[in-house]
Amino acid sequence: MxxxxxxxxxxxxxxxxxxxxxxxxxxxxxxxxxxxxxxxxxxxxxxxxxxxxxxxxxxxxxxxxxxxxxxxxxxxxxxxxxxxxxxxxxxxxxxxxxxxxxxxxxxxxxxxxxxxxxxxxxxxxxxxxxxxxxxxxxxxxxxxxxxxxxxxxxxxxxxxxxxxxxxxxIFPTGWMAAKNCEIEPTDTVAVWGCGPVGQFCIKSAILLGAERVIAIDLVPERLAMARAAGAETIDSSQENVLERLNQMTHGHGPEKCIDSVGMEAHAGGSIDAVIDKAKAAAMLGTDRPHVLREAIMACRPAGIVSVPGVYGGLLDKIPFGAAMNKGLTIRTGQxxxxxxxxxxxxxxxxxxxxxxxxxxxxxxxxxxxxxxxxxxxxxxxxxxxxxxx
Missing domain, CATH: 3.90.180.10 (Medium-chain alcohol dehydrogenases, catalytic domain)
Incomplete structure (x- = not known):
């Protein structure tokens, strides 16, 4: 065959x-x-x-x-x-x-x-x-x-x-990512990555009753599809994601954050992303977790970070102090x-x-x-x- x-x-x-x-x-x-x-x-x-x-x-x-x-x-x-x-x-x-x-x-x-x-x-x-x-x-x-x-x-x-x-x-993956967020009717859900899984995260969050969904990507076609699904969008190649999320949520941050990107995050010229890429190229590191770092920093205190994006190895410079001190819940898994x-x-x-x-x-x-x-x-x-x- x-x-x-x-x-x-x-x-x-x-x-x-x-x-x-x-x-x-x-x-x-x-x-x-x-x-x-x-x-x-x-x-x-x-x-x-x-x-x-x-x-x-x-x-x-x-x-x-x-x-x-x-x-x-x-x-x-x-x-x-x-x-x-x-x-x-x-x-x-x-x-x-x-x-x-x-x-x-x-x-x-x-x-x-x-x-x-x-x-x-x-x-x-x-x-x-x-x-x-x-x-x-x-x-x-x-x-x-x-x-x-x-x-x-x-x-x-x-x-x-x-x-x-x-x-x-990909449909159950997006659904489980949204279910893991325990979405409430007043929640703003931020979704990093508007690829296929991200699109189903957006659809699932809306079906589960989120008040707002904000989708983050840098590919125009993906952002257009996210908008068609009912999400507000941020083009990460044009705007500072953390600053824009704070503006859109009046300084509170989204209650629920979904990393649907995983280990091969692209983040333009941000310093951490450049270092991640260099380490991966030199076989000094495995994953490029820029999005996970950003989701932890963006999430409102006592919020949930849901991670359907695939990671395969050891992650560098994760702001775990922010996760702990803000009382975040992190949920992930195949x-x-x-x-x-x-x-x-x-x-x-x-x-x-x-x-x-x-x-x-x-x-x-x-x-x-x-x-x-x-x-x-x-x-x-x-x-x-x-x-x-």
Whole structure:
């Protein structure tokens, strides 16, 4: 079969790879009908996530038709179309029983490696390095789905893929980020980053009743999409974000702040961002946490900083004294997709939201290598890429 594979920093190829096979009785094999490039895939492309190996199949946003089932599998049958969350979970461990699906204790095949990095292991993830289990991803013609009797959900008949595909990751990710804020009707919510996850943070904060949402970015197309969603905007390339947020909130700061950027923040010529970039280039540091620093400094005392943006290593010069002395709550984590997917599916079917609004580019899988670069370099107004094998 064909798939998009990682071969080193900046090197994504459309390769021929072996077809997946049933390995466990709970598995299913699906023929992928739609998949997408996620912003966190760019961290893999740019070499910021360790333990990638040449030839690894990428992708964790995908759905498709079941073509084979394991001997013990009873949930789906051949011909069913299913939506597959990016988190792989067993449904039986301590964490799964508590709804903490992204920290499943059994699905990461390389748990010992993860323990050395993080102190404890988290769940296996599709297409996201050997640190998270080394599972082949969904930017491919076919995918093996382990523990398929737990996380995947059946797609309703007659609903286009584009309305369901983002239930695999970015819609629940934006929703969990907003839920973690405990939004109240008088709240101002500031969202850093107007990429796909940021757009769903904005939509989710509005659906959850925030009085105001202020979106921060430096890409005109993304800021325009945020305004169309109902947010006020700050262009970080033109204005001092902290000063502008204080002006807009009469000196109080936003009650809730969401960092939907993560480890590869761009911040123009700010001193901390220049130092971060230099350290990363010299292999003296990993992540570039300019946005996290700014969110902590901007947040109103006793507020919440929610971090759906991906971080991979050690962060430098985080103003933790500000977080502690202002009494901030910080919440983060990979998304517990199955905690939210049923609710969000109903919201889509009820017409509260059409998640396809973020799509700017549609293409064939074979176009993926070029589109990775288009997406990363923010060319051609690219905000979200959906591909069909």
């Amino acid at each position: 064909k798939a998009l594979c990682w071969h080193g920093k900046g090197d994504i190829r459309y390769d021929t790879v072996p077809d997946p096979q049933i390995e466990d009785g709970r598995d299913v094999i699906i023929k992928v009908t739609s998949c997408a490039i996620c912003g966190s895939d760019l961290h893999l492309m740019d070499g910021y996530i360790p333990t990638m190996e040449s030839g690894d199949v990428l992708g964790h946003e995908f759905m498709g038709e079941v073509v084979d089932v394991g001997r013990d599998h009873k949930k789906f049958k051949v011909g069913d179309k299913i939506v597959v969350p990016f988190t792989i979970c067993c449904g039986e461990c301590y964490q799964c029983k508590r709804g903490n699906f992204s920290v499943c204790e059994r699905s990461n095949r390389n748990g010992e490696m993860a323990k050395k990095m993080f102190g404890h292991q988290a769940a296996g993830l599709f297409g996201y390095s050997h640190l998270t289990g080394g599972y082949a991803g969904g930017q491919a013609e076919y995918v093996r789905v382990p523990f398929a009797d737990v996380a995947p959900v059946k797609a309703p008949d007659g609903v286009p893929d584009e309305q369901l595909l983002f239930l695999t990751d 998304t517990h997709v199955n905690r939210y997917i049923d609710d969000l599916m109903h919201r889509v079917l009820d017409g509260q939201i059409d998640p396809s609004f973020v799509i700017t580019h549609r293409a064939k899988l074979e176009d993926g290598p070029d589109l990775y670069h288009t997406f990363r370099d923010k060319k051609d107004g690219c905000i979200k890429v959906v591909m069909t094998p």
